[in-house]
Amino acid sequence: MTVNTSVEDTAGNGLTIGVLALQGAYDAHANVLRQLGATPKLVRLPSDLEGIDGLVMPGGESTTMLRFLEQRGFFDILKDFVHATPTFGTCAGVILLATDVSNPSQKSLGTLDVTVERNSYGRQIDSTILHSESKLPGDPIEMVFIRAPRITRTGAAVEILATRQNDPVLVREGHLLAATFHPELGHDPRVHRYFLDMVAQHKSKAAAD
Known part of the structure; x- marks a missing residue:
């Protein structure tokens, strides 16, 4: 399936989206958002969180x-930010968002009501690309798994948007979105577009209140 990711896509018009750029595939995310x-x-410093609509x-x-x-003091500042602002975590980002982390346990921001098991699908050599039905419009979404964590529990308010066999791999809780795969490394921008729609709705609601 070929999906249009041209620069003419206007899903994110008027939105400034921060990308946590401490380590990892942040450039790939920035490219999709730009498209x-x-x-x-x-975002490399706490001050970089100022003026962004989502992260x-x-x-x-x-x-x-x-x-x-x-x-x-970045951790505490980021925790407050994520509690109030639309945030999309992928792979390691899901681990940071989760309320509970295992294999082994680890400190987290504790904002997304899920339990995450680190490196649950195996080593780098066990990485794979799958396609799965989802609640997003259109064909099955492409999912690139690289040393992916596994979501082993979801809270009552967490909506499961896609699964890998019986495991949730794309979930949403209010203003938070999380994917255990890497949508930025595939050819399908729908997960990022879905997040931008979340950000736009959150921004409109905040302006109306």
């Missing part, structure tokens, strides 16, 4: 990201 009409902003937390090494976040 969808949003303005990406790399993407990319894949990578969650333990490495935590070491960076523990400097300059």
Whole structure:
């Protein structure tokens, strides 16, 4: 399936989306957001969170990201930000968002009501690309798994948008979106477009209140 990802896509018009750029595949996320009409902003310091409408937390090494976040009070500032602002976590980003982390346990922001098991699908060599039905409009979505975590529990308020066999791989809880795969490494921008729609709706509601 060929999906249009041209720069003429206007899904993100008027939106500035931060991409946590401490480590991991942040450039790939920024490229997809740009193709969808949003303005990406790399976030490396707490001050970089100012003026953004939403945030993407990319894949990578969650333990490495935590070491960076523990400097300059960034962890606590980010936790407050994520509690109030649309945030999309992929792979390691899901681990950082989760309320519970296992294999082994690890500190997290504790905002998304899921339990995540790290590296549950195996090593780098076990990485794979799958296609699965989802609640997003259109054909099955492409899912690139690289040392992916497994969501082993979802809270009552968490909506499961796609699964891998019986495991949730794309979930939403209010203003939070999480994917255990890497949509930024595939050829289908629908997950990012879905997130931009979430951000736009959140921004409109905030303006109306």
